[in-house]
Amino acid sequence: MTASTDIVFAEIGARLRAHRLGRSLTPEALADRLGISRAALYRAEKGEITKIEMLTAIANELNVSLPTLLGVGIEYVPNAISFFERMRQIEEDCEQIVGLFSPISYLVTTSDYDRVLQEVLYESVPGDTHDDVEGIMSILLERKRKYNLKRPLLASIISDADLARFMRDGLEGRTGLPADLVAHRRRLAVEEVRHIVDMLRDPEIGVQIGVAREPIPSTSFQIVRKGGKATLTVSPFRLGHSPNIRIGVGFITSAPEAIDLHEQIALRLWDSSLKGSEAADHVEALIRQYGNA
Structure with missing residues (x-):
């Protein structure tokens, strides 16, 4: 064999x-x-x-x-636990990750984000499905741990419109939360965006961030490369504000056509994105506009 x-x-x-x-x-x-x-x-x-x-x-x-x-053709994944576990497996020992996630790739979020994310996910699901949240958070934390251990190259494309919405609305699992909790969650969202500014001004080795000012696709996707092989994951599941971990079908494929088409989208957005200090200045302007409303 x-x-x-x-x-x-x-x-x-x-x-x-x-x-x-x-x-x-x-x-x-x-x-x-x-x-x-x-x-x-x-x-x-x-x-x-x-x-x-x-x-x-x-x-x-x-x-x-x-x-x-068998992984023949397109692999369809009908729930968030399976999907994030497959992402964790695919990222393991990879060499490069190119991602389009809102408001930013989970892999470079802060530990404070992890703590509030678990609360937000609990809010977003019925009480009898809280085991799903525990399973998802366990997988997400392991993904982040392995990423920080191995440090593959990461290029993350984020949308300035998504950042504005993130700060304006905060982290909410559902509507109708108490006003003081909403204000607290908005402050946490602003702090997470400030963390993005810090990464733009003082980039970590191997981490590149581009801030797109044009409309971006509504679905998140990630291209992972390892040993000459590329794998595409397309996600209907959403973390952060108004999360969705309940309904959707993600798909995973290594088909060259799918890889090429999504890579073209990523390259187009990357080429037109703001980067470095220019991007940091732009995001700080968004904080002044939306972070104190």
Whole structure:
């Protein structure tokens, strides 16, 4: 068996784990449903799959298609836990990340943002789905930890309109919050934007930020490169203000056409974006305009 084949099977195991998490199944519960041992499922999630029949049974139990588990064509991901887990897996040991997320790539947000984000996500979902929030936050924090440990190159494109909206509305999981809490959340949003200004004026090694002044796509996407391979993730899920972790279908693909089209969007926005001190001056003007309303 060649090394490239090993990598493919490892990726199948990673997808299996992500979709299991998305179905809120423990390894023991899924193994029991499949009539196999916990050890056998563990090996499958490590990519040690010897029979297509087992993979077919797993796909049926997780309610995903066999091509999705195999990574053939487009991988559709129907819930936020599975999607963010797949992002975490794809980013692991990567060399470069190019992202378009609002208000900025989660990977370079502050620890204060993490604390308020968990509160905001709790607000955004019914009480009986709080386990989803805990699962998502665990995955997000692990993503950030691995990013800070490995420090791949990161290019993040942000929208000045999104920053203005972020400061004007603050971090809210739902409407109707008490006025004092809304004011507090708006102050936290402004502090996060000030952190962006700091990164623009004194860039961290390997981090590039562009501030776009033209309209940007409504869906977030990220292109991750590792070992000559590029992977595109397109997300319907949203963190921060008015988050959505409940409804949507994300997709993941390495199809050259999809990569090329999204890379063209990223390059166009990057070329026309403000950068460095010019971008910092522009964002500070936005803070003066929207941060004290």
